Amino acid sequence: MIHEVYVFLSAMASGLTAGFLYDIIRMKRKALKTKMAMAAFEDIAFWIITSILIFVTAYVSNQGEIRMYFFLAVLIGVVFYYAFMSRWVILILTFILKITLKPFILLFRLLKPLYNLIFKFIADKAEKTGNKLHIAKIKANRRLKSLRHIFKKV
DSSP states (O other), X not given: OHHXXXXXXXXXXXXXXXXXXXXXXXXXXHHSOOOHHHHHXXXXXXXXXXXXXXXXXXXXXXXXXOOHHHHHHHHHHHHHIXXXXXXXXXXXXXXXHHHHHHHHHHHHHHHHHHXXXXXXXXXXXXXXXXXXXXXXXXXXXXXXXXXXXXXXXX
């Protein structure tokens, strides 16, 4: 009886872990626009990792023996995670991510005027050489704007 409870709780823990992994993918997709091919790759990777997690859990907790209650426990773990934990985990991870990125955002804001000044100087000098560096500055500014968009979403 105790062994079955251990197996059931282990399967629930693997369901909770699968829910957590999917929340990480959801947060990544929310912060960064993902192309369809990359999203498909992420989904396949998620399911492969989740399958390995579940079967390793079955192997460790029950010598690889899988019964219906094992899959039921995994499902209960996933449902429990999304019903009671997902919202809080996303809030906490978002908070940690914002705190982690804050110094980089501050550094980005401090260095941007210097960056613009250097490129303005170089672009002014390069006007005579066919404006190639001016075009590079425009492209670099577009990239910086997309980075700013990413930082705003996080």
